[in-house]
Amino acid sequence: xxxxxxxxxxxxxxxxxxxxxxxxxxxxxxxxxxxxxxxxxxxxxxxxxxxxxxxxxxxxxxxxxxxxxxxxxxxxxxxxxxxxxxxxxxxxxxxxxxxxxxxxxxxxxxxxxx
Amino acid sequence: xxxxxxxxxxxxxxxxxxxxxxxxxxxxxxxxxxxxxxxxxxxxxxxxxxxxxxxxxxxxxxxxxxxxxxxxxxxxxxxxxxxxxxxxxxxxxxxxxxxxxxxxxxxxxxxxxxxxxxxxxxxxxxxxxxxxxxxxxxxxxxxxx
Numbered sequence: 001x002x003x004x005x006x007x008x009x010x011x012x013x014x015x016x017x018x019x020x021x022x023x024x025x026x027x028x029x030x031x032x033x034x035x036x037x038x039x040x041x042x043x044x045x046x047x048x049x050x051x052x053x054x055x056x057x058x059x060x061x062x063x064x065x066x067x068x069x070x071x072x073x074x075x076x077x078x079x080x081x082x083x084x085x086x087x088x089x090x091x092x093x094x095x096x097x098x099x100x101x102x103x104x105x106x107x108x109x110x111x112x113x114x
Numbered sequence: 115x116x117x118x119x120x121x122x123x124x125x126x127x128x129x130x131x132x133x134x135x136x137x138x139x140x141x142x143x144x145x146x147x148x149x150x151x152x153x154x155x156x157x158x159x160x161x162x163x164x165x166x167x168x169x170x171x172x173x174x175x176x177x178x179x180x181x182x183x184x185x186x187x188x189x190x191x192x193x194x195x196x197x198x199x200x201x202x203x204x205x206x207x208x209x210x211x212x213x214x215x216x217x218x219x220x221x222x223x224x225x226x227x228x229x230x231x232x233x234x235x236x237x238x239x240x241x242x243x244x245x246x247x248x249x250x251x252x253x254x255x256x257x258x259x
Contacts, residue, residue, distance in 0.1 A: 057225050
């Protein structure tokens with residue numbers, strides 16, 4: 001399955017719904033999308049990864065790059081992810097300490113409203 | 115002798131094909147779901163790393179992945195990577211790279227950090243011809259996450 005992306009606004013955040021496989025081939029598409037959002041002034045992002053079937057370190061790198069970009073603007077990047085096989089790569093790399101990971105978009109948005 | 119051999123152009127698009135072959139063979143030898151996910155990710159990382167390094171210096175050379183499912187599952191990922199850059203492949207501290215204030219993504223060594231964490235037995239051999247990443251899952255590897 002290829003990578004599909006869709007973006008919407010919700011309560012002042014930008015929710016990016018990602019589905020499919022994020023790997024060395026498809027990650028540039030996500031990188032582009034995140035860079036476009038930040039360039040257009042959207043600094044509070046929620047990446048909904050509920051539909052992601054595969055994530056590799058290239059994809060992690062794109063998320064890390066996105067996080068660093070929004071932080072330059074005092075923004076935030078939150079992830080929504082519950083699949084064990086996707087969470088595993090965050091755990092073995094220690095990146096659970098870097099990304100706030102939520103069980104639902106509603107939860108991510110509620111936590112973000114500080 | 116390898117039971118299956120896959121040879122592909124050093125392009126990111128083909129890494130997925132290697133993952134799918136690996137998962138199909140892992141199923142065949144009944145590795146169990148956690149190991150199956152580990153095989154999928156480890157092969158993806160190893161091939162992605164070799165493709166990334168090879169694209170710079172040997173874009174026309176193929177990446178060769180050999181699978182042996184006669185005793186557990188053995189997977190060798192071979193690429194024509196310059197010895198100097200092959201020897202420079204080292205697992206990086208992904209967390210440290212991620213919290214660096216510089217706006218940058220993860221270094222290629224992140225792949226190796228992930229592979230090392232996933233594979234019960236990993237050997238990285240470098241020679242003048244390139245690099246071979248050998249990954250072994252014993253038949254009872256279903257216990258490994």
